[in-house]
Amino acid sequence: MTAVDRAVREPGQDFIRDIIRADLESGRHKTVVTRFPPEPNGYLHIGHAKSICLNFGVAEEFGGRCHLRFDDTNPAKEEQEYIEAIKRDVRWLGFDWGEHLYHASDYFEQLYAWAEHLIRAGKAYVDDQSQEEIRATRGTLTEPGKNSPFRDRSVEENLDLFRRMRAGEFPNGARVLRAKIDMASGNINLRDPVLYRILHVPHPRTGNAWCIYPSYDFAHGQSDAIEHITHSLCTLEFEDHRPLYDWFLENLPVPSRPRQYEFARLNLTYTVLSKRVLTELVRGGHVTGWDDPRMPTLAGLRRRGVPPEAIREFVRRIGVAKANSVVDLAMFEHAIRDVLNRTAPRRMAVLRPLKVVIENYPEGQSEEVEAANHPDDPAAGVRRVRFGRELYIERDDFMENPPKKFFRLAPGREVRLRYAYFITCREAVKNAAGEVVELRCTYDPATRGGNAPDGRKVQATLHWVSAADAVPAEVRLINPLFTCPEPSASDFAASLNPHSLEVLKDCLVEPALAADNDPRAVQFERLGYFCRDPDSQPGRPVFNRTVGLRDTWAKIAAAPA
Numbered sequence: 001m002t003a004v005d006r007a008v009r010e011p012g013q014d015f016i017r018d019i020i021r022a023d024l025e026s027g028r029h030k031t032v033v034t035r036f037p038p039e040p041n042g043y044l045h046i047g048h049a050k051s052i053c054l055n056f057g058v059a060e061e062f063g064g065r066c067h068l069r070f071d072d073t074n075p076a077k078e079e080q081e082y083i084e085a086i087k088r089d090v091r092w093l094g095f096d097w098g099e100h101l102y103h104a105s106d107y108f109e110q111l112y113a114w115a116e117h118l119i120r121a122g123k124a125y126v127d128d129q130s131q132e133e134i135r136a137t138r139g140t141l142t143e144p145g146k147n148s149p150f151r152d153r154s155v156e157e158n159l160d161l162f163r164r165m166r167a168g169e170f171p172n173g174a175r176v177l178r179a180k181i182d183m184a185s186g187n188i189n190l191r192d193p194v195l196y197r198i199l200h201v202p203h204p205r206t207g208n209a210w211c212i213y214p215s216y217d218f219a220h221g222q223s224d225a226i227e228h229i230t231h232s233l234c235t236l237e238f239e240d241h242r243p244l245y246d247w248f249l250e251n252l253p254v255p256s257r258p259r260q261y262e263f264a265r266l267n268l269t270y271t272v273l274s275k276r277v278l279t280e281l282v283r284g285g286h287v288t289g290w291d292d293p294r295m296p297t298l299a300g301l302r303r304r305g306v307p308p309e310a311i312r313e314f315v316r317r318i319g320v321a322k323a324n325s326v327v328d329l330a331m332f333e334h335a336i337r338d339v340l341n342r343t344a345p346r347r348m349a350v351l352r353p354l355k356v357v358i359e360n361y362p363e364g365q366s367e368e369v370e371a372a373n374h375p376d377d378p379a380a381g382v383r384r385v386r387f388g389r390e391l392y393i394e395r396d397d398f399m400e401n402p403p404k405k406f407f408r409l410a411p412g413r414e415v416r417l418r419y420a421y422f423i424t425c426r427e428a429v430k431n432a433a434g435e436v437v438e439l440r441c442t443y444d445p446a447t448r449g450g451n452a453p454d455g456r457k458v459q460a461t462l463h464w465v466s467a468a469d470a471v472p473a474e475v476r477l478i479n480p481l482f483t484c485p486e487p488s489a490s491d492f493a494a495s496l497n498p499h500s501l502e503v504l505k506d507c508l509v510e511p512a513l514a515a516d517n518d519p520r521a522v523q524f525e526r527l528g529y530f531c532r533d534p535d536s537q538p539g540r541p542v543f544n545r546t547v548g549l550r551d552t553w554a555k556i557a558a559a560p561a
Helices: 003-009 015-026 044-062 080-092 104-120 131-136 154-167 218-228 236-251 275-283 298-305 308-318 329-343 511-515 553-560
Strands: 033-036 064-070 102-105 124-127 176-179 194-198 212-215 233-237 260-263 353-357 366-372 382-386 388-392 414-417 423-431 436-444 470-476 501-509 522-524 526-531 544-547
Touching: 015 044, 015 194, 015 233, 015 260, 033 044, 044 064, 044 080, 044 233, 044 236, 044 298, 044 308, 064 080, 064 104, 080 212, 080 298, 102 104, 104 176, 104 212, 104 218, 124 553, 154 526, 176 308, 194 218, 212 218, 218 233, 218 236, 218 308, 233 236, 236 366, 298 308, 298 544, 308 329, 329 544, 382 388, 382 511, 470 511, 501 511
Parallel strands: 033 064, 064 102, 233 260, 353 436, 470 544
Antiparallel strands: 124 176, 176 194, 194 212, 353 388, 366 382, 414 423, 423 436, 470 501, 522 526, 526 544
16 A cells, blocks of 8 residues: 555544545645745744644655755845754754755746736836835725835836846835735735845845845745645745735746645744744844754754654644644643653763762772663663762752651651662751751661662652762753743743753763763653753763653643543
8 A cells, every 4th residue: 555545545634634635535636745945044943843744744644745945035134054954953853855955046037037927917017115105005904005106107117127126226125026916905915015126135045146036925836836836834824825825826827736725833832933033032142042952943952852753743742723822831841751751761960969978888898789771671771880988969859857748868767779778867967057068877788779678668769979980060951931821022031031041060970971972861860851962071061951850741631621
């Protein structure tokens, strides 16, 4: 059974797949061709991941192909850095366009010829009004627009002016080419939209060959037609642009007739997915760059240790709908934990160290205990961890005067050290300020491996690192970048989280973590999932927290309706 047969016979998963399945069954299309068309004016974010997974996903499911096409029609904002970053991110997410890499700039000559075609047909004209004048005469949702005083220029004059625009005779903003449609249309996008504007800026691919550039609306549908795209999948904000998309296809001699379909974009709580805002976050120094682990960019998520499988699974779970909604950030974190719980190796690290001295353990002696790399995967093997007289535990795992439900270490209380022994706290040593700086404990040699031969139980198991070979490390705790569930894109600075990044300088990690250069996330036992950051130096690793262990979404999902 072919991929197309399999996809056609399976029940529908969403309305987009239902449309594609119906088109294949009816013979409307023999092959599915989709495209992902990013503008290279920034890095991709988690919202783009939904479009990537949908476009590449349906093409794969139905045995077709997906093109990667850069909408490089605005060289003033586009950079080669962004082009390379986008290609890297799409591949990291698990998709490949093969030989089908395209740019809108590949079609500049054809688009220009089609613009002249519209002029000769009396359906486009050169307008001398300024951008502000065009905006002022465009009308509102309740009032029609006003015709430009240049709307009735002759075909000959329009062709002459348009060719002189291309030749570079006029400065930026002096003239534009507009489609002649209907200034009284109820759809503002049909009120003589701009097709070309003058922009004396070198293009990353075409250099100085052009000084006029097509608008997105004019380039997009025609690029789809040139590439024989069958299903042009866009987010809902382009729904009102569809009549214009179709108008161009109907009025130009294009080689194919693609159709546009709209789906709901991804909105995530405590997150802003406006590329303008993300750009301002970077340029304003609110974050360290596009790949800052606090950013919702794919580069930031990768640096934070989020596996691409988790993003794909998250997109699958939220599905494809026709109405916009906001997805709880906890649902995304739940998908991350699901993947990392299965795949991440376990290690021990202490973020806020408190020294422990085991007084009845022989001085100068040490031993190795066996630690599982993954409790649910015997094939992951074991590692050897050094145990000795002096070690460190988490400061939060000790209280001198614990409340009733605190079961960790306290004076006179016995706990288990993971993989090692039972220990009992005998004394808390304090400094001159009255702060506990060291614990004096004893251990039971009979409990090696963490079990008592007499069957006695303890209520807590603590992680630890050996003082003899623990490696100093910096740990960065990544928290949401915004403090409110739905931050405003127009006033994003007001809800920036001042605690989005907490840097812990005096952490200690087991040697296996310091020696491993793998950027994939690991679980710090009892603490969460962390990954090695590129800022790491020899002997001084740096780790970012990917996500904590506590899963609020699992509780939400399990709660009765």
